[in-house]
Amino acid sequence: MPLSRDETDVLLNDFAVRSFRDVADHDYIAARMAARARLIPQFLWSSLQAIEKYLKCILLLNRIKGRRVRHDLNTALRLIEEHARFKLLLKPRSVELIEHLDTYGRFRYLETPYHVKGLELIQLDLTVWSVRRYCRILDFEISWPAGGDRSKFEHRLRAIEASEAMPHRPFRLPGGALEKIIEDEEHPAREPLLWKNMFFGWRPRTRVRFSPSFHATNSPLSMHPQILDEVLKYVYLPKEVVDHYRQRVEQVEK
Numbered sequence: 001m002p003l004s005r006d007e008t009d010v011l012l013n014d015f016a017v018r019s020f021r022d023v024a025d026h027d028y029i030a031a032r033m034a035a036r037a038r039l040i041p042q043f044l045w046s047s048l049q050a051i052e053k054y055l056k057c058i059l060l061l062n063r064i065k066g067r068r069v070r071h072d073l074n075t076a077l078r079l080i081e082e083h084a085r086f087k088l089l090l091k092p093r094s095v096e097l098i099e100h101l102d103t104y105g106r107f108r109y110l111e112t113p114y115h116v117k118g119l120e121l122i123q124l125d126l127t128v129w130s131v132r133r134y135c136r137i138l139d140f141e142i143s144w145p146a147g148g149d150r151s152k153f154e155h156r157l158r159a160i161e162a163s164e165a166m167p168h169r170p171f172r173l174p175g176g177a178l179e180k181i182i183e184d185e186e187h188p189a190r191e192p193l194l195w196k197n198m199f200f201g202w203r204p205r206t207r208v209r210f211s212p213s214f215h216a217t218n219s220p221l222s223m224h225p226q227i228l229d230e231v232l233k234y235v236y237l238p239k240e241v242v243d244h245y246r247q248r249v250e251q252v253e254k
Contacts, residue, residue: 118212
């Protein structure tokens with residue numbers, strides 16, 4: 001028997017929450033663990049994966065088609081800006097991190113150089129807190145005993161906007177994977193989630209201590225672009241990477 005429209009909506013929302021938001025919560029913790037261990041490429045990739053899934057969750061919950069997003073965070077943000085009924089509130093530090101992840105996070109095999117300034121983990125915490133607030137159903141109606149239906153869209157949107165002026169910790173998503181981990185004091189992921197985290201946890205924390213340290217690594221192809229054709233005989237490289245290093249080779253040969 002075919003599903004009704006309401007049944008389909010329920011299952012799509014469940015898919016958005018479980019396949020995108022919950023998995024993004026786990027990617028976020030993995031990124032924090034990588035940052036703590038100074039595994040920079042793994043931190044960048046897991047951070048990209050977390051933000052990507054949160055944005056895809058928002059797109060699906062709001063029935064915005066995002067099939068072409070893939071790992072492009074700016075494409076996802078543009079779709080939300082163009083089609084959502086709300087504005088995604090992001091601080092400049094979050095926009096800066098998203099651009100950094102779009103540039104470096106998606107290259108997992110050292111195809112390109114990368115760098116970090118040392119405070120990206122704090123930026124990630126802020127960005128996850130900011131984006132994740134929208135990873136719930138915003139537009140729905142409830143029936144009141146006195147009669148009539150009332151939309152909860154404006155109420156939930158105002159709660160998100162009000163949280164901008166409040167301590168970050170009080171904003172929680174019912175049933176969220178992060179919230180469940182925080183509540184379970186025996187959960188093995190709880191400590192790495194709360195470690196120096198100003199945005200998640202039940203106890204207020206107004207400051208954390210970090211020692212910023214710049215780290216950068218050159219990729220083999222950035223140092224020796226002339227091996228590009230030999231590399232391509234054995235491995236796949238994204239077209240944009242191939243085009244970039246072909247131009248580099250041409251410039252060297254001129």
